[in-house]
Amino acid sequence: MTTATLTSKGQLTVPKEIREFLKIDTGDTIEFVTDPITNSVTISKKGKLCPTCNGSTILESHNLPCFVCDASGYINLDNGIIPYIMMGIPNRKYKINKTITNQKTDANNSLQFNIMPKIELFSQGYSRELLDSIQDDLQIMIIEEFTPRTVSSDDFFMIPTDAILIEILDLLTTKKAKDKVTSWFRTERSSFNKN
Ligand SMILES: [Zn+2]
Incomplete structure (x- = not known):
């Protein structure tokens, strides 16, 4: 007890x-x-309140059940965000396709590792605008989990360099999401600079 x-x-x-x-x-x-x-x-x-429907269980713009939380309002990240995306989003039921890639091709057509996994959603039933916004919700959770502390572990203070921040922002689609992640790291930097 x-x-x-x-x-x-x-x-x-x-x-x-x-x-x-x-x-x-x-x-x-x-x-x-x-x-x-x-x-x-x-x-x-x-679990955590679903970032897409904010717990309402409905995708308001389409008046359809939220496919991120399977209309439960909550998401369970016990094993981390990637397993949740792989297993937890019922893509068949909602006719959503998703890919998670670790690599990209550069200008010389050679394979490079992404700074962290990149998620992309595809569907014919939802607008690209809505998919982009949901994709960014999920990508932000991936960024939070793979925060560049782990990729720049050489850096004692573990704050992303500008080049790393640009790579992270490249994973996002909407300006809103890019602004959110930028301000999140800027806050860390400015609080570090004050100390
Ligand atoms: Zn939801």
């Missing part, structure tokens, strides 16, 4: 052993289910 004490604001820290047991992490949603008969509450993991 493990215990935790409620603060005056009604907040509770989930003990480490419980976090590890439920495999919950920052940003995960926890579900509380009450049982009046036993006067107890069960907590369980609901």
